[in-house]
Amino acid sequence: MSNQCSPEEVDMLFELMENEENKELKAQLIQSHLNDPNIIGFTDPKVKEVLHQRLHQILLKTDKPENEITMLRSIRIKWVAAAAILLLIAGAGYFLNYKSKPKDVAIVKKSMVTDVSAPSIVRAKLKLDDGSVVYLDSARNGSLAVQGGVKIVKTADGRIAYSGKESKVMYNTLINPRGSKVVNIILSDGTRVWLNAESSLRYPATFVGKERKVEITGEGYFEVAHDSQMPFLVTKDVMQIKVLGTHFNVNTYDNESLIRITLLEGSVNVNNQGRHTVLTPGQQAQMVGVAIKVVSNVDTDEVMAWKNGKFQFGEKADIGMIMRQLSRWYNVDVEYQGTVNQHFWGSLPRDVNVSQVLQKIESTGGVKFKIEGNKVVVMP
Structure with missing residues (x-):
């Protein structure tokens, strides 16, 4: 807890925290620091992004798929405080220099019976x-x-x-x-x-x-x-x-x-x-x-994310804006069944299948998706 961890020790700590055998100890550790009045908040967006990635993996791994790049519907006070715990454990320097590498994510969802690949060639x-x-x-x-x-x-x-x-x-x-x-x-x-x-x-x-x-x-x-x-x-x-x-x-x-x-x-x-x-x-x-x-x-x-191989959404991005971008890139139609009022923000690669993008958005809560052939159905 003294900001002395090396990157290797931090990764080892994350592995221990992700182990279900340490679930009770993990909960006690996080709770004790959530109640610590001396925790200092953070504003650097790079730190915030990585903290959210890692904390989301640890806390939600038991019932949500792993996210290399996390989409967030909102920032709650205790979420920020919990993320600050990881900042205290690992030190700001590690997080600022930490670069996550995309991994192949296996998607198994009953609702996603088909998939659409990202464009692989220029069809102009x-x-x-x-x-x-x-x-x-x-x-x-x-x-x-x-x-x-x-x-x-x-x-x-x-x-x-x-x-x-x-x-x-x-x-x-x-x-x-x-x-x-x-x-x-x-x-x-x-x-x-x-x-x-x-x-x-x-x-x-x-x-x-x-x-x-x-x-x-x-x-x-x-x-x-x-x-x-x-x-x-x-x-x-x-x-x-x-x-x-x-x-x-x-x-x-x-x-x-x-x-x-x-x-x-x-x-x-x-x-x-x-x-x-x-x-x-x-x-x-x-x-x-x-x-x-x-x-x-x-x-x-x-603004330039599309040219640089990413989807990147600011805090004002609603589901309509996101789906219009996905529709153009993956050449899919979009159907809405009900109203989704939440806003989403985050960054996702453009070279993955549409199901991987949808799953990561869905894992934030507030929206569900179903793929039917070349159509994506959006549901609250």
């Missing part, structure tokens, strides 16, 4: 100006097409790249459907774009004139090549983003309540039906109708 298709279509999952690496003086290639890592110049404007559309991995494209000016599932990007094979203009649906992350003489424009219906060179994320899904533009680097000018605002790094423009609301200090890790 490239629609060329002449109407022909290139399916990227079956296309070989190398040259995909030549449009005038512009060459389109598929690189060894699956990226689509444009090179060359052409005076005639020819529009291509990259379509990334539901159930597809993220696709990456390099436009003719060197701008890089990542497209999430159920998203599309329409753009010229080469930029001609005084501006570089593209159209997006769904979600995309842009790293715009700097060109002070030719602004880069991203449009969605009447919304327009104008930049010279910067990094930003755009979420424009039609079934979301807001359009969100999040700036990571540089500066962007957002125009929504005549209303303007300029964002600085860490700010997010939220648009509904003609209104623009600017939010500062947004969690950019949460």
Whole structure:
């Protein structure tokens, strides 16, 4: 209890606490520290996340599946106090440096009679100006097409790249459907774009004139090549983003309540039906109708989780928001039977089967799931 434990001793302690033979001693130990008035709380989110992971495994292992990454419906006072016990036992340094490695979790639930795997390939298709279509999952690496003086290639890592110049404007559309991995494209000016599932990007094979203009649906992350003489424009219906060179994320899904533009680097000018605002790094423009609301200090890790191979939900994530993300990624339909009012937060990997994600959310209480073929049923 003196903060002198090494990582190896801490792991040994956890193993002892997880042993059912030590159940009574474990309960006495936790209870005695819950009543200790000298326990100090914590606010560091990294510490909080790991403490919740480990404590959730220990206290709930007898009747709940193991969670490597824990989703929490709420933070109760005694839960925080109990987690603080582990902080006292192991020391903050160990938890800050502790990195859990994902494990294969065996799921056996009567309600989950089928399963849906995470996308393993890019299923995007490239629609060329002449109407022909290139399916990227079956296309070989190398040259995909030549449009005038512009060459389109598929690189060894699956990226689509444009090179060359052409005076005639020819529009291509990259379509990334539901159930597809993220696709990456390099436009003719060197701008890089990542497209999430159920998203599309329409753009010229080469930029001609005084501006570089593209159209997006769904979600995309842009790293715009700097060109002070030719602004880069991203449009969605009447919304327009104008930049010279910067990094930003755009979420424009039609079934979301807001359009969100999040700036990571540089500066962007957002125009929504005549209303303007300029964002600085860490700010997010939220648009509904003609209104623009600017939010500062947004969690950019949460915003960029989709590109970085994770689902990450903040404390305001309701079940609808979560299921819309799962629906796009796993290409499943969602049916609601009853109302689920709880909010959930946490982080989960995107490369696991949908049943593993659902089980971890379900283990927090307040919601149940049933998989029926390609449909997920959500129940209170």
